[in-house]
Amino acid sequence: MIDSVVIATEPGLQAIARANPTSGPRPLRVTFTPSGVSTGPPILWYRWDYNGDGVFDTGNMPRPDPTTYTYSAAGTFSATLRVEDSTGVTATDSVQIVVENVSPTATASVSPSNGPAPLSVNFNGSATSPNGAIVLYEWDFDGDGTFDFSSSSTGNTTHIFDAAGTRQPLFRVSDAIGLSATVGDFLIEVRVGPPQSPTAVASASPSQGNAPLNVSLSCAGSSDPDGSLVLYEWDFDYDGNFTADYSSASTCNTNHVYTAGGLHYAALRVTDNDGLNGVDVAAITVDISVSLAVLDDTFNSHTGETTTIRTTLSADADVHVYLRNRFGARVRTLYQGLRPAGTYDDPWDGGDDAANTLVDDDYYAYIDYTVGGVINTKPDQPSGNLQYQATYTESPSNGAGIAPWEDFFWTMYFRTLSYGASEITLTVTPYRVGNVIVAEPFTRVVFGSGIYSAYWDGLTSAGQYITDSNLDVGSGGDFLWAAFGYTLPDNAAVVEGGRPVISNPTATPNYVRAPDSPSCIGSPGTDVSFSLSREASVILRIFRMGTAVQVGQVITGLLPDGANTVNWDCRAVSGEFVEAGNYYVEITATAADGNISRLRRVLVQVWY
Secondary structure (H helix, E strand, C coil): CECCCECCCCCCEEEEEEEECCEEECCEEEEEEEEEEECCCCEEEEEEECCCCCCCCCCCECCCCCEEEEECCCEEEEEEEEEEECCCCEEEEEEEEEEECCCCEEEEEEECCEEECCEEEEEEEEEECCCCCEEEEEEECCCCCCCCEEECCCCCEEEEECCCEEECCEEEEEECCCCEEEECCHHHCEEEECCCCCECCCEEECCEEECCEEEEEECCCCECCCCCEEEEEEECCCCCCHHHHEEECCCCCEEEEECECEEEEEEEEEEECCCCEEEEEEEEEEECCEEEEECCCEEEHHHCCCEEEEEEECCEEEEEEEEEECCCCEEEEEEEEEECCEEEEEEECCECCCCCECCCEEEEEEEEEEECCEEEEECCCCCCCCEEECEEEEECCCCCCCEHHHCECEEEEEECCCCCCEEEEEEEEECCCCCCCCEEEEEEEEECCCEEEEEECCECCCCCECCHHHHCCCCCCCEEEEEEEEECCCCEEEEECCCCCEEEEEEECCEECCCCCHHHHHCCCEEEEEEECCCEEEEEEEEECCCCEEEEEEEEEEECCEEEEEEECCECCCCCECCCEEEEEEEEEECCCCCECCCEEEEEEECC
């Protein structure tokens, strides 16, 4: 089938800046993903000015790879992306980053927390702030809204309570920029009893650990000033139900297993022989052990394959299991709600929340879980990026030779099976000169777990055809492949099977006689032929060798799977015939669902 449409457009260049997250407390670590669109010459460089101060913080990046930057100062920043095409034309785009200051972190304690009036209580408070020094410490002893103590140097003081009653003190600190933090909870509640009341001292061991947490509770240190203790009671969750949880006339020592994550309060009540009592509270922090694993990091969603996201919880928790794309955007929720402790398998079919099959790419699974009102995320630490040398074979084998001008390319087969889904970099080096990379057909391109093929068309990284003169390495002519892998994070899943595959590309003829010759009039230009694995539209982008300047473009409608031919008539985007010289034609295919093929190229020489 022969089909071609020549699209003549005005050259245009657009930068597209993306960032995630765009706001948060400092220090704020942001991932920046550059992108751009060019209807003229190809984009050559990407650069970031993270602070919007006119000074670019990155060098020229030839690929739109994500980068990260950490903002240590608060403020609003206009992070700017600049793209530059091969002719020096630039375009910019900005994304606003809002970095907030963080309030101080304060801790407080009282000792004793209960006892008979008059009761002398030690108040201890401390704090830290990322904004500078703490400049004011304050205590409201009675919790009545009036702060009775203030100091610029310490949060420690003493106060005597003369009258019986329960008080809820407040501790407040302020830092150098005026941000404050206040502490007021059960642990600093002061319970003053009538004269001769007993004193309760509650302790828990361990006071922190993963659920299920078996805690030993003790009342060691509890006392009565004028008699004896006759009743010990525990309220394991401080809900006011002392007798129902634990009651004994002889001992206070007991155990309780906490299965729910979060901060728990165990309250001890002791009663003396006069019927008076004292209450103290111990805090227990119960953590949740959570794990996440992707059971199959590569699957073909287009043939009905799925992968499984396995999560394990050591305690009951509200959870959200979901996937993000490589830009950080959420694309699919697998489960959201309360789950008891246990192991769960959530299948994923490669679709989004709207039941659309996502394009072939790498995606990342996460679980959010709530403990004590705080949302945590797993995984919370980066993994992957283990470098290894991938095994590979070649066709033709070393020494057999290739002829790119006759559409005979060097094929390399590499495998990622031993390490799983990975980013792959392929290099071509001269046989006689070490450590000289003349071409990189792939630079950290994502592949799933499997065996794949790659091709070298004889072009250097600068877009020149490899010859002795431009290689400048002596005799030249003999080359070596190398394949390097970088493992993806452990929570990665690669969707495959939808990307169109371009095979057997040829240019007929590779050597095109002058467009003003009779032969060209009869059969203008060159026919670029190839096979498609599935129906797709095709774009031919024509570049002048050695300059990386795009001079022509041909866009087709949807072409069927199988053999196809698209003609390039040797004309530039302007409609004029191109100059005599060497060109390469990039071929890409895009399916209706958005999947884009790997790039293939053929070489064409135009002469007059």
